[in-house]
Amino acid sequence: MRDAVVHQLLQALGSKKVSTDAADLAATSHDTWPVATTWAKLGRHPHAGDVLVRATGEQDVVDVLAIASSASTPVTVRALGSSVTGQPIPVRGGIVLDVSGLPHTCQVDDVDLTVTVSASYNGGALEDELAARGLTLGHSPQSLYRSSVGGWLATLATGQFSSLYGGIEDLVVGYRVVLATGEAIDLRARPRAAMGPDLRQLFLGSEGTLGIITSVTLKVFRAPEVRLVETFAVPTVGAGLAIMREQVQSGLRPFLSRFYDADEARHAMADPDVTTPVMFVGAQGAAGAAALEMSALRRIAEDHGATSLGEAGAGAWMDRRFDFSGVENLLATPGGYAETIEVAHTWRHIEAFYLDLKAALEPLADEVLGHFSHVYPQGTSLYVILLGRATDDEHALDRLTEIWRTAMRVGLENGAELSHHHGGGLARSPYARASLGDAHLLLRKLKGALDPAGILNPGKLGLLD
Numbered sequence: 007m008r009d010a011v012v013h014q015l016l017q018a019l020g021s022k023k024v025s026t027d028a029a030d031l032a033a034t035s036h037d038t039w040p041v042a043t044t045w046a047k048l049g050r051h052p053h054a055g056d057v058l059v060r061a062t063g064e065q066d067v068v069d070v071l072a073i074a075s076s077a078s079t080p081v082t083v084r085a086l087g088s089s090v091t092g093q094p095i096p097v098r099g100g101i102v103l104d105v106s107g108l109p110h111t112c113q114v115d116d117v118d119l120t121v122t123v124s125a126s127y128n129g130g131a132l133e134d135e136l137a138a139r140g141l142t143l144g145h146s147p148q149s150l151y152r153s154s155v156g157g158w159l160a161t162l163a164t165g166q167f168s169s170l171y172g173g174i175e176d177l178v179v180g181y182r183v184v185l186a187t188g189e190a191i192d193l194r195a196r197p198r199a200a201m202g203p204d205l206r207q208l209f210l211g212s213e214g215t216l217g218i219i220t221s222v223t224l225k226v227f228r229a230p231e232v233r234l235v236e237t238f239a240v241p242t243v244g245a246g247l248a249i250m251r252e253q254v255q256s257g258l259r260p261f262l263s264r265f266y267d268a269d270e271a272r273h274a275m276a277d278p279d280v281t282t283p284v285m286f287v288g289a290q291g292a293a294g295a296a297a298l299e300m301s302a303l304r305r306i307a308e309d310h311g312a313t314s315l316g317e318a319g320a321g322a323w324m325d326r327r328f329d330f331s332g333v334e335n336l337l338a339t340p341g342g343y344a345e346t347i348e349v350a351h352t353w354r355h356i357e358a359f360y361l362d363l364k365a366a367l368e369p370l371a372d373e374v375l376g377h378f379s380h381v382y383p384q385g386t387s388l389y390v391i392l393l394g395r396a397t398d399d400e401h402a403l404d405r406l407t408e409i410w411r412t413a414m415r416v417g418l419e420n421g422a423e424l425s426h427h428h429g430g431g432l433a434r435s436p437y438a439r440a441s442l443g444d445a446h447l448l449l450r451k452l453k454g455a456l457d458p459a460g461i462l463n464p465g466k467l468g469l470l471d
């Protein structure tokens with residue numbers, strides 16, 4: 007079966023795009039999920055594909071899907087591999103379809119304020135090109151420079167300035183997607199459409215299980231005239247959550263709203279002597295309007311007992327906001343492990359959930375840090391970072407497994423959303439049914455309708471093969 011598929015791929019696409027080289031298959035058998043990077047450290051590749059195809063155009067995607075469908079061979083799409091939950095890991099082998107080489111096209115419409123790019127476009131490269139024209143995406147994940155635009159849609163990504171701009175679901179105008187059955191479909195709403203359901207939502211967060219996105223149109227925004235930031239020392243976690251809630255529910259739209267518990271505040275401020283929780287707040291726009299908004303944000307913070315520390319802490323964080331080296335350096339040391347888990351809950355329940363989650367995770371790492379960084383009128387995300395050192399990498403792997411099991415259990419017990427933006431992947435696939443409840447039936451029906459042979463990224467989102 008495998009040889010026949012490889013033969014057909016070679017015939018259709020040519021030898022430059024098709025590889026069965028062991029090093030290529032090993033390199034595409036893991037992503038940036040700490041469990042997978044630890045496998046790689048141990049020289050293990052438990053989930054390698056059988057053949058790697060490097061697509062250089064939409065027709066390649068169509069050809070691969072036609073061959074895979076007729077042979078019922080799995081196809082796992084991979085873009086820049088920055089997933090931290092094992093999303094592009096080909097757990098059932100088959101074809102790994104690398105879409106990072108789709109031709110890089112970029113069209114800016116400065117009347118309608120949109121940009122249309124190939125799905126493979128690197129987010130940071132796009133933001134830099136837009137900045138040169140006085141524009142911005144508004145979407146700024148920490149992985150901006152190591153993730154693709156198509157990847158953002160496929161994972162329902164969100165960025166550091168989401169309290170103003172929203173998540174990727176708020177920023178998408180339209181996109182083009184190739185179905186498992188080979189049809190290429192354009193989905194769009196310009197600026198809004200009510201002709202039936204908003205079908206653009208279908209593939210957002212689908213993690214390569216329902217279709218393959220080839221090009222994307224996003225909103226863009228004029229760069230703000232000014233950005234103001236301020237740092238606050240906050241007496242307690244409860245006070246910080248009350249500040250964030252009041253700020254977002256009063257209609258203020260800070261572009262930056264991040265609140266760190268005392269454990270993470272030391273890292274956020276790059277100062278080991280910090281002992282209280284810390285909040286970073288930012289307002290942007292026309293100069294006078296931003297200053298007014300900042301004074302309203304400050305008043306709310308001070309009403310809840312926060313004290314301004316000036317702009318330095320938040321300003322320094324803005325300069326190093328894409329830096330992930332703390333986690334990466336620890337992961338690179340023998341026995342070192344680090345994990346990031348993001349969840350969400352309503353304002354009513356978030357503090358109790360935070361306390362439960364921290365208490366349950368504390369025995370599993372040397373440091374358990376917590377912050378809240380994506381706020382909505384109805385609730386907030388909670389992001390937990392775990393840092394530890396085990397006796398060796400094998401034990402580190404055991405720890406990571408236990409961390410996931412514990413975090414997902416506590417999330418379910420608290421009725422929380424099990425992922426805020428990193429998605430399901432291999433890490434959360436076993437919990438997808440429990441997390442979605444009845445809605446998982448809808449996902450299974452959609453999967454059956456759009457991918458009847460079940461070839462796209464099998465083994466994810468709790469979808470059975």
Ligand SMILES: Cc1cc2nc3c(=O)[nH]c(=O)nc-3n(C[C@H](O)[C@H](O)[C@H](O)COP(=O)(O)OP(=O)(O)OC[C@H]3O[C@@H](n4cnc5c(N)ncnc54)[C@H](O)[C@@H]3O)c2cc1C
Pocket residue numbers: 037038082083084085086087088089090093094105125126146147148149152153154155156157158159160161162163164165166212213214215217218219220330427428463
């Ligand atoms: C340091 C670091 C910081 C991060 N910070 C953030 C953050 O702030 N916010 C956030 O949301 N995420 C963050 N992430 C997670 C990650 O960057 C995002 O999930 C990103 O959207 C993945 O994009 P990618 O191009 O790397 O996709 P990949 O990792 O290659 O793939 C991810 C998933 O999307 C699917 N996919 C990729 N491209 C396509 C396509 N064209 N069509 C269909 N399916 C596709 C794959 O099959 C896979 O299931 C971070 C990751 C790292 C390592």
